[in-house]
Amino acid sequence: METLRGDDVGAASELAIVARSRRLDSLSPDALQRVADAPTVVWRGPEESIVAAGATASISADGPDRFETVRETATALFESLQGDGPRPARPRLFGGFAFHDGTGTGTDWDGFPDAWFVLPRVQVTARDGARWLTVTADTPDLAAERLEAWQDRLTGATDAERSGPPGIVDEHRTPSRPDWREQITAALADIRAGRLRKVVLAQSLSVDLAGPVSVPDALSRLDETYPDCYRFAFAPGDGAGTFFGATPETLVSLTDRTVRTGALAGSTGRGETRAEDEWLADELLDSEKDNHEHDLVVEAIREQLDPVAARVTTGERSIRKLATVQHLETPIRAALDADRHVLELVEALHPTPAVGGLPPDVALKTIKSTEAFDRGWYAAPVGWIDAAGDGTFAVAIRSALARERTATLFAGAGIVADSDPDREWDEVQLKYRPMLDELE
Ligand SMILES: C=C(O[C@@H]1C=C(C(=O)O)C=C[C@H]1O)C(=O)O
Numbered sequence: 001m002e003t004l005r006g007d008d009v010g011a012a013s014e015l016a017i018v019a020r021s022r023r024l025d026s027l028s029p030d031a032l033q034r035v036a037d038a039p040t041v042v043w044r045g046p047e048e049s050i051v052a053a054g055a056t057a058s059i060s061a062d063g064p065d066r067f068e069t070v071r072e073t074a075t076a077l078f079e080s081l082q083g084d085g086p087r088p089a090r091p092r093l094f095g096g097f098a099f100h101d102g103t104g105t106g107t108d109w110d111g112f113p114d115a116w117f118v119l120p121r122v123q124v125t126a127r128d129g130a131r132w133l134t135v136t137a138d139t140p141d142l143a144a145e146r147l148e149a150w151q152d153r154l155t156g157a158t159d160a161e162r163s164g165p166p167g168i169v170d171e172h173r174t175p176s177r178p179d180w181r182e183q184i185t186a187a188l189a190d191i192r193a194g195r196l197r198k199v200v201l202a203q204s205l206s207v208d209l210a211g212p213v214s215v216p217d218a219l220s221r222l223d224e225t226y227p228d229c230y231r232f233a234f235a236p237g238d239g240a241g242t243f244f245g246a247t248p249e250t251l252v253s254l255t256d257r258t259v260r261t262g263a264l265a266g267s268t269g270r271g272e273t274r275a276e277d278e279w280l281a282d283e284l285l286d287s288e289k290d291n292h293e294h295d296l297v298v299e300a301i302r303e304q305l306d307p308v309a310a311r312v313t314t315g316e317r318s319i320r321k322l323a324t325v326q327h328l329e330t331p332i333r334a335a336l337d338a339d340r341h342v343l344e345l346v347e348a349l350h351p352t353p354a355v356g357g358l359p360p361d362v363a364l365k366t367i368k369s370t371e372a373f374d375r376g377w378y379a380a381p382v383g384w385i386d387a388a389g390d391g392t393f394a395v396a397i398r399s400a401l402a403r404e405r406t407a408t409l410f411a412g413a414g415i416v417a418d419s420d421p422d423r424e425w426d427e428v429q430l431k432y433r434p435m436l437d438e439l440e
Pocket of ligand 1: 202249264327354379397411412415
């Protein structure tokens with residue numbers, strides 16, 4: 001495997017990589033996830049489902065230039081790649097970024113660099129009822145051999161019997177409820193003083209489990225409950241564990257020059273009855289505080305897109321209902337003024353004030369000095385890029401990092417002038433639910 005670090009653009013362009021693919025509608029995408037060793041990737045959106053494993057090459061980068069470094073190295077790597085195949089089966093780089101640069105060693109996030117992308121050895125893609133097997137290798141012979149070997153290995157594999165959630169034996173919250181109140185009170189003072197307009201403060205919940213988590217099983221259950229979310233899992237290997245989740249939030253999707261993104265901010269719970277649920281939705285749509293919180297996100301995304309877009313259009317604000325919460329959502333579309341790489345947009349947009357705040361630099365400093373845990377890849381961009389520079393990235397919320405018999409869950413809430421610490425605490429607990437339900 002070729003591991004490219006930092007500025008290995010030259011090394012990437014000297015590689016010779018061959019991709020081969022074949023349509024095989026009888027393949028079970030799940031089977032690969034169950035037989036492959038790390039690194040493994042799962043990427044499931046409303047339109048397609050991908051499971052990938054192994055590494056023909058990987059890229060990692062640290063520091064504030066991580067977006068640019070990955071973009072340049074990835075472009076060189078794709079230039080050295082031959083063989084394409086039909087569009088759904090095309091080789092892609094899958095990976096993600098840390099929320100802050102400088103996510104450290106010696107934390108739970110050991111093994112998750114500030115940026116890590118993998119060109120998998122084997123990939124199974126399911127889209128529009130068809131399935132493809134794609135392999136990559138250093139030589140055409142090896143690629144051909146690998147294609148046959150994986151076809152044999154995956155054909156006829158039956159779906160394994162699913163296990164239930166492992167069960168939680170102990171849990172530890174950061175911060176405690178009194179500390180959270182203090183943190184929110186301090187943020188509100190900064191907002192009143194005019195230093196901040198919004199900051200998204202998060203919590204972490206570490207749980208000890210009665211047994212190891214089966215990520216394939218947990219993802220299958222998340223598929224059923226969150227079919228219109230991005231379900232993802234990244235296991236870079238070497239004991240790093242698996243970062244996985246089901247996020248409703250698209251950071252950006254780029255196809256040719258068409259950008260699809262949106263604002264998701266402002267939250268309330270789900271009702272016990274239909275009437276209560278509608279009442280809560282109406283209250284959210286009318287809430288001055290939540291609309292203000294949401295407006296800031298819409299404005300910031302539009303401003304970030306303006307310099308690169310010929311046209312930005314904002315759709316209608318509506319309610320996005322998920323199993324445990326409902327949010328305000330506004331779709332945003334843009335037509336770019338020139339060809340651009342999706343990572344340019346990722347860099348421009350991350351973090352949106354849906355997970356960071358405003359002004360961005362003050363909000364990021366507040367997050368760093370307030371939160372007593374490392375966000376790692378939580379609330380950061382995860383997704384894929386292809387040879388054309390297109391790609392899709394989601395915001396990795398509703399997520400957890402699992403390793404052996406432990407898991408750490410993350411969730412946050414947007415703090416604006418009218419926020420109440422106890423309501424924000426309750427909102428965070430609702431946002432833990434999707435992942436907690438997979439564990440307890
Ligand atoms: C930060 C999270 O969610 C974000 C914050 C929201 C809010 O404050 O209302 C809503 C959706 C997400 O953009 C999270 O789930 O951890």
